[in-house]
Amino acid sequence: xxxxxxxxxxxxxxxxxxxxxxxxxxxxxxxxxxxxxxxxxxxxxxxxxxxxxxxxxxxxxxxxxxxxxxxxxxxxxxxxxxxxxxxxxxxxxxxxxxxxxxxxxxxxxxxxxxxxxxxxxxxxxxxxxxxxxxxxxxxxxxxxxxxxxxxxxxxxxxxxxxxxxxxxxxxxxxxxxxxxxxxxxxxxxxxxxxxxxxxxxxxxxxxxxxxxxxxxxxxxxxxxxxxxxxxxxxxxxxxxxxxxxxxxxxxxxxxxxxxxxxxxxxxxxxxxxxxxxxxxxxxxxxxxxxxxxxxxxxxxxxxxxxxxxxxxxxxxxxxxxxxxxxxxxxxxxxxxxxxxxxxxxxxxxxxxxxxxxxxxxxxxxxxxxxxxx
Amino acid sequence: xxxxxxxxxxxxxxxxxxxxxxxxxxxxxxxxxxxxxxxxxxxxxxxxxxxxxxxxxxxxxxxxxxxxxxxxxxxxxxxxxxxxxxxxxxxxxxxxxxxxxxxxxxxxxxxxxxxxxxxxxxxxxxxxxxxxxxxxxxxxxxxxxxxxxxxxxxxxxxxxxxxxxxxxxxxxxxxxxxxxxxxxxxxxxxxxxxxxxxxxxxxxxxxxxxxxxxxxxxxxxxxxxxxxxxxxxxxxxxxxxxxxxxxxxxxxxxxxxxxxxxxxxxxxxxxxxxxxxxxxxxxxxxxxxxxxxxxxxxxxxxxxxxxxxxxxxxxxxxxxxxxxxxxxxxxxxxxxxxxxxxxxxxxxxxxxxxxxxxxxxxxxxxxxxxxxxxxxxx
Numbered sequence: 001x002x003x004x005x006x007x008x009x010x011x012x013x014x015x016x017x018x019x020x021x022x023x024x025x026x027x028x029x030x031x032x033x034x035x036x037x038x039x040x041x042x043x044x045x046x047x048x049x050x051x052x053x054x055x056x057x058x059x060x061x062x063x064x065x066x067x068x069x070x071x072x073x074x075x076x077x078x079x080x081x082x083x084x085x086x087x088x089x090x091x092x093x094x095x096x097x098x099x100x101x102x103x104x105x106x107x108x109x110x111x112x113x114x115x116x117x118x119x120x121x122x123x124x125x126x127x128x129x130x131x132x133x134x135x136x137x138x139x140x141x142x143x144x145x146x147x148x149x150x151x152x153x154x155x156x157x158x159x160x161x162x163x164x165x166x167x168x169x170x171x172x173x174x175x176x177x178x179x180x181x182x183x184x185x186x187x188x189x190x191x192x193x194x195x196x197x198x199x200x201x202x203x204x205x206x207x208x209x210x211x212x213x214x215x216x217x218x219x220x221x222x223x224x225x226x227x228x229x230x231x232x233x234x235x236x237x238x239x240x241x242x243x244x245x246x247x248x249x250x251x252x253x254x255x256x257x258x259x260x261x262x263x264x265x266x267x268x269x270x271x272x273x274x275x276x277x278x279x280x281x282x283x284x285x286x287x288x289x290x291x292x293x294x295x296x297x298x299x300x301x302x303x304x305x306x307x308x309x310x311x312x313x314x315x316x317x318x319x320x321x322x323x324x325x326x327x328x329x330x331x332x333x334x335x336x337x338x339x340x341x342x343x344x345x346x347x348x349x350x351x352x353x354x355x356x357x358x359x360x361x362x363x364x365x366x367x368x369x370x371x372x373x
Numbered sequence: 374x375x376x377x378x379x380x381x382x383x384x385x386x387x388x389x390x391x392x393x394x395x396x397x398x399x400x401x402x403x404x405x406x407x408x409x410x411x412x413x414x415x416x417x418x419x420x421x422x423x424x425x426x427x428x429x430x431x432x433x434x435x436x437x438x439x440x441x442x443x444x445x446x447x448x449x450x451x452x453x454x455x456x457x458x459x460x461x462x463x464x465x466x467x468x469x470x471x472x473x474x475x476x477x478x479x480x481x482x483x484x485x486x487x488x489x490x491x492x493x494x495x496x497x498x499x500x501x502x503x504x505x506x507x508x509x510x511x512x513x514x515x516x517x518x519x520x521x522x523x524x525x526x527x528x529x530x531x532x533x534x535x536x537x538x539x540x541x542x543x544x545x546x547x548x549x550x551x552x553x554x555x556x557x558x559x560x561x562x563x564x565x566x567x568x569x570x571x572x573x574x575x576x577x578x579x580x581x582x583x584x585x586x587x588x589x590x591x592x593x594x595x596x597x598x599x600x601x602x603x604x605x606x607x608x609x610x611x612x613x614x615x616x617x618x619x620x621x622x623x624x625x626x627x628x629x630x631x632x633x634x635x636x637x638x639x640x641x642x643x644x645x646x647x648x649x650x651x652x653x654x655x656x657x658x659x660x661x662x663x664x665x666x667x668x669x670x671x672x673x674x675x676x677x678x679x680x681x682x683x684x685x686x687x688x689x690x691x692x693x694x695x696x697x698x699x700x701x702x703x704x705x706x707x708x709x710x711x712x713x714x715x716x717x718x719x720x721x722x723x724x725x726x727x728x729x730x731x732x733x734x735x736x737x738x739x740x741x742x743x744x745x746x747x748x749x750x751x
Contacts, residue, residue: 253507343584
């Protein structure tokens with residue numbers, strides 16, 4: 001098939017741009033020079049350093065992006081003083097937060113209070129493992145990747161509940177309780193939306209799911225049910241990451257700052273950073289499952305078009321899709337008012353959950369009869 | 374000093390079994406000032422709301438007693454700072470009533486024009502702040518874009534943007550700026566063009582409607598018995614527009630409708646204020662090309678002395694009925710002054726409206742009451 005030929009051409013022509021070449025040669029070189037144990041150890045160190053660097057970079061970029069998007073929507077300029085176009089605004093903010101005193105309230109449970117931001121952060125870090133950032137650029141291609149993602153992502157609620165409870169503040173407690181109810185509820189429909197893609201791909205492994213979208217992304221291949229899943233997924237992850245219009249856990253006008261009212265300095269920054277990392281991760285999952293991850297846009301038998309698309313590096317495809325979804329979520333925040341707590345739970349239990357269950361049945365039927373493209 | 378166990382046992386701090394007492398304010402993002410609400414909660418449901426006042430009490434009534442009739446008008450700018458112009462107008466009207474000064478026709482039209490611009494500016498700010506109470510930040514910037522134009526007009530006319538101090542007994546302090554008509558006309562066209570944006574962004578938003586409809590319901594009878602006025606009363610179907618009922622400064626000569634809604638919920642109050650802005654635009658459109666020539670101020674004596682007696686005037690501010698009651702002993706300063714401020718009565722209905730609802734609803738209800746704390750707490 002000429003299509004496969006195009007892929008092969010791509011492999012040869014764009015190997016210099018591809019991250020896969022770098023990682024595999026590095027892997028081979030490490031195992032050739034060091035003993036397997038030390039090679040593995042060296043790889044671990046490299047991965048940890050890269051993950052931390054990615055964290056810092058993502059935090060800086062996403063916070064600036066949020067402020068710029070908000071400014072654009074709100075007819076203002078946004079940060080424009082520190083560095084060209086306000087590029088280093090987040091660096092300045094981070095420096096300020098590092099230098100601030102990290103207060104612990106007198107009556108707080110000090111151990112839990114100090115532990116909570118790290119739990120939220122560690123959970124966000126763990127979630128990076130199975131995400132494929134580019135072709136062949138993945139930390140851990142585990143065969144239960146999707147299950148791992150949904151299992152670990154529900155752990156962050158423990159950190160939030162811990163923060164709310166340990167602060168010994170009534171606003172924090174109310175915020176944490178809201179957050180608990182919200183994350184546990186929306187986990188269900190997010191899981192069901194993810195399952196519909198698992199059913200279509202027939203695998204839980206991230207690389208298999210991406211490979212299944214080689215000739216078209218699931219969003220376009222899977223008819224209306226997958227589009228419904230995608231919409232439900234976006235709504236559910238917006239709620240799961242406590243973003244407006246579902247930001248009840250930190251509803252500013254109601255609970256001042258919700259569960260992180262009492263946090264200051266770097267511990268506050270950890271919560272703040274974890275929020276953005278979580279947004280990135282859920283959007284990366286959405287891009288991987290529904291929009292084909294690093295897979296370029298391929299339309300049926302348009303050979304020429306597909307060929308041109310293949311020239312765009314896979315990392316750009318992945319980050320482009322992810323940032324598009326992040327933009328969507330930011331757009332929601334700066335457009336919609338907040339839901340009330342009972343409306344939030346009604347939306348999940350009365351509408352999203354039954355719809356996603358029915359939808360999953362439809363997707364299963366499509367998958368069994370092979371009606372998708 | 375309390376001991377730890379005493380604090381736990383004290384039901385005013387922690388509530389009785391199954392209750393949670395939280396202090397909303399005096400520093401809280403949703404109270405827009407130093408209002409302090411002590412709220413008793415059962416879970417998220419509100420059982421009791423107790424407003425605590427006094428954090429911004431400046432004894433304005435007492436201060437007025439030591440100021441002359443020319444001076445005291447300007448202290449009232451600091452009561453309801455969002456409709457300071459209309460507060461000043463009420464005081465000027467009361468002094469004019471006492472001295473039986475005939476205000477020139479030009480001054481009356483200027484007063485009405487500036488009053489309606491102030492009303493629009495106040496409602497614009499309310500719209501943004503209320504959307505912010507509901508968790509939507511963006512409308513605030515859009516409403517401030519409109520409000521900025523009005524503030525510029527005010528600045529041109531009298532040099533100040535918020536506390537204008539433009540009224541004097543017998544007219545206005547100075548004549549209009551030559552650019553006034555052009556700028557007001559520009560504002561009117563811009564406003565009409567941009568109102569659909571608010572409908573897209575807020576009014577027709579399903580989340581917004583769900584948050585507002587059927588929330589914070591106040592029946593007509595309750596509105597009367599709590600003494601609610603202004604858009605709060607009109608949202609409950611109670612006709613209370615002073616401009617219609619007791620016209621002053623020539624409001625009887627312009628055509629406008631009193632906006633009434635019957636539902637009595639937050640959405641009704643929202644619609645009343647939104648449509649009131651259109652009525653204000655209607656008034657401005659009628660008057661902007663018909664400003665009569667002549668004096669902008671009546672000739673008055675240098676020192677004003679009200680005759681012995683009691684005088685009362687009322688005006689419609691952006692928040693409701695403002696009454697000014699002056700007791701004069703015949704001197705140069707008032708013997709006693711009492712202001713009937715709309716915010717105080719409207720706040721008293723809050724417990725009745727928000728009892729049994731969720732915390733989020735309390736913020737929405739409080740937003741539609743349009744509370745200005747210095748007006749409640751003079």
